[in-house]
Amino acid sequence: MNEECARIKNALEQAYDVPFEVNGSIQDGDPLFEIAPENDSQELFRLSVTFKNATRVIINFIPEKYSAPLIKDMSEAPQEKKRLFAQYAGILIKERFAQIDFVINGIKCNPCVFEDWPVEWRDFSCRITRSPVAGDDEEFKLADLTIDWGGIALGMFLSLMNVVPTTTDAPELVTGHTEGKSYQVVSTRYERSLLNRKFCIALKGYTCAICGFDFCSFYGDVGEGFIEVHHIEPVSLMDIEKTINPETDLIPVCSNCHSILHRRTPPYSPEDIISLISGR
Ligand SMILES: [Zn+2]
């Protein structure tokens, strides 16, 4: 269990650049993993991932003791962040056939239609279920399932939150609870577009969208989880946070194809390079 926790922690930290605490236990005979941002016992939220009878994955977003400012902030998140959340929910429902019980102020809402969510959130809960999940996989890898499902769920919730860098010049930002910002989800390497990039990968996978190269199958474990993300529209022409739609504007590409795309300014279109290499 400890080894699995360490693997989950590694994979999620690599994916989101947020330090997590991961605990594993057995509850009613089923394995349960709990994931929480590691931040000075702020007790904001935790995500529990459990596998009922090894066939059904259940993920719960559990608000903790000091979650009130977090939930307030989530409700006040700009449209762009809410759209990203809705897109993540869409993946889980449409691509992964999950069921999402998304409840705000005791009212069940559609997680994909953020325009209909209540304006003010007093409380919030979310439960994601999917069964069967293991299918006929020979080896039922619990940690992998947690990384996969818990990872997408985490991306979904993090997309509504304020994620701030730990390496900041303002020390009061790290200690938190100062004026204006009453909570922190800290990141070791903050990137404005990080969640957009993670969303792109969650949706489109780790295979190069141009040549089909897969780092993991070529390099083995060392290449696992590696891919670059290309903005189809040149970044310099866009306001990253405001206008990127990861579903249509970003693609996963291998390092070679990425370099070739950028051999021209503005970059070649993915189709240009695909037609260049097709028929080889
Ligand atoms: Zn490629």
Ligand SMILES: [Zn+2]
């Ligand atoms: Zn690029």
